[in-house]
Amino acid sequence: MNCFKVSHHLSAYLDSELTGSEMLAIRSHLGICPHCRAELESLKITKRVCAVEVPSATPGFEERLSEVVRSARQNGQAQAWQRYFSTSLSVAVACVIGLGVFTSYLFIKHTPAAPIKPVSPSSVAQSQPSLSKMHLVDNPAPNSGSTGQEVQQEREYLDGADPLSGPASAIAYADR
Amino acid sequence: MAFTLTRIFDRAQTDQGSFEEFEKLMRQTQKQAFSLAYRLTGNVSEAEDLVQDAYIRAFRFFYRYDRSMPFSSWLFRIVTNAHIDAVRRKCKLRTSSLDQGGDDGSKTIEVMDSSALPDALIAERDVNEDLQKGLDSMNQEFKMAVILADVEGMAYEEIAEVMNTSIGTVRSRIHRGRKHLKAHLLSTAPALYERYCDELL
Numbered sequence: 001m002n003c004f005k006v007s008h009h010l011s012a013y014l015d016s017e018l019t020g021s022e023m024l025a026i027r028s029h030l031g032i033c034p035h036c037r038a039e040l041e042s043l044k045i046t047k048r049v050c051a052v053e054v055p056s057a058t059p060g061f062e063e064r065l066s067e068v069v070r071s072a073r074q075n076g077q078a079q080a081w082q083r084y085f086s087t088s089l090s091v092a093v094a095c096v097i098g099l100g101v102f103t104s105y106l107f108i109k110h111t112p113a114a115p116i117k118p119v120s121p122s123s124v125a126q127s128q129p130s131l132s133k134m135h136l137v138d139n140p141a142p143n144s145g146s147t148g149q150e151v152q153q154e155r156e157y158l159d160g161a162d163p164l165s166g167p168a169s170a171i172a173y174a175d176r
Numbered sequence: 177m178a179f180t181l182t183r184i185f186d187r188a189q190t191d192q193g194s195f196e197e198f199e200k201l202m203r204q205t206q207k208q209a210f211s212l213a214y215r216l217t218g219n220v221s222e223a224e225d226l227v228q229d230a231y232i233r234a235f236r237f238f239y240r241y242d243r244s245m246p247f248s249s250w251l252f253r254i255v256t257n258a259h260i261d262a263v264r265r266k267c268k269l270r271t272s273s274l275d276q277g278g279d280d281g282s283k284t285i286e287v288m289d290s291s292a293l294p295d296a297l298i299a300e301r302d303v304n305e306d307l308q309k310g311l312d313s314m315n316q317e318f319k320m321a322v323i324l325a326d327v328e329g330m331a332y333e334e335i336a337e338v339m340n341t342s343i344g345t346v347r348s349r350i351h352r353g354r355k356h357l358k359a360h361l362l363s364t365a366p367a368l369y370e371r372y373c374d375e376l377l
Contacts, residue, residue, distance in 0.1 A: 008348075008351065009347075009351075010351065011347070011350050011351035011354055012332070012347045012350075012351070015325065015332065015350075017331070017332045017343075017347065041373075042358050043354050043355075043358070045358075045369065045372045045373055046354045046357050046358045046361065047326050047354065048372055049303065049307055049357075049361065049368070049369075049372055050307065050322060050323075050326035050327060050357070051326055051327065051329075052303050052304065052307060054210070054211045054214040054215060054304070054327075055214065055220055055304065056210075057210050057220065057223070057224055057227075058220060058221075058224065061210075061224055062203075062206065064228075065202070065206060065227065065228060065231060066199065066202070068228050068231070068232065069198070069199070069202065069231050069232060069235055072232045072235055072236070073195055073235060
């Protein structure tokens with residue numbers, strides 16, 4: 001080993017963090033190299049300075065620390081239980097909604113459909129007047145071909161005048 | 177969903193069950209944690225705050241602690257991370273109160289009177305100050321590696337675990353950190369360095 005390699009491994013050598021063969025190689029180099037020995041000594045001093053005792057904490061720090069952790073525990077516990085209950089509640093609500101949707105689906109699926117009656121031409125004719133009324137309400141425009149008198153009659157009819165007591169023409173028009 | 181519920185329930189239960197275990201571990205490690213925090217911050221009150229913050233974080237995530245590894249390694253990792261966060265916060269919020277300023281805008285800062293302390297205490301405080309200045313002048317990663325090795329006396333493997341890096345990187349950081357610190361002490365406090373040199377010889 002040369003000085004360059006040894007100098008890179010001196011801290012690890014000082015901390016005994018090298019393999020056995022590396023330790024032996026460095027030890028033999030240190031035996032013949034005063035420069036590397038001096039470097040090792042300076043690293044030892046630096047390590048020693050670092051290990052100087054730190055000032056102690058303020059009195060009562062241990063108790064204050066325990067108190068802080070205890071209060072953090074209480075808060076954390078309350079939060080954990082709150083989270084547990086809120087999650088449980090959400091799950092329960094989701095289950096109830098899901099069950100409701102499923103029951104509705106089953107109900108709709110198993111309800112028999114109403115039979116469709118065939119439509120006769122006479123019933124279609126009977127339904128015509130009402131369609132005519134709707135047409136009058138929706139399109140009272142002059143381009144529908146009705147005259148001013150006819151429009152007046154329509155309005156009277158639609159304003160709630162008794163169709164039986166009103167003019168016959170209005171009823172006739174409405175039933176057209 | 178059932179898994180989430182069980183996990184939340186377990187955490188609520190664990191908080192109750194493991195508190196005594198946590199308190200016991202806290203009593204065993206708090207001095208070490210304080211010395212690490214002091215070397216990282218260089219100030220007693222900041223170190224106390226850092227230790228409190230770290231233990232609160234540790235308790236909150238205690239259910240994640242792997243019992244197969246030493247509690248101190250896990251805790252030191254939390255302390256160093258909390259310190260990095262605090263340094264980042266401090267960089268963002270470097271404020272100073274104007275309330276203490278005088279009418280002419282001048283400001284008074286309280287400084288401890290060294291002459292009122294016994295010689296031994298002054299000497300110790302000087303060593304701590306010089307060392308702290310040297311550590312503070314270092315890169316954060318080198319500083320942490322040197323503190324974990326020389327203040328806490330941890331093995332390189334443990335340091336690698338705490339710093340989440342390889343042993344080779346730890347070895348290099350410690351060596352470069354020590355060399356930097358040596359150069360700093362020799363230039364700023366040669367008398368102190370000489371004194372330790374004499375003591376060693």
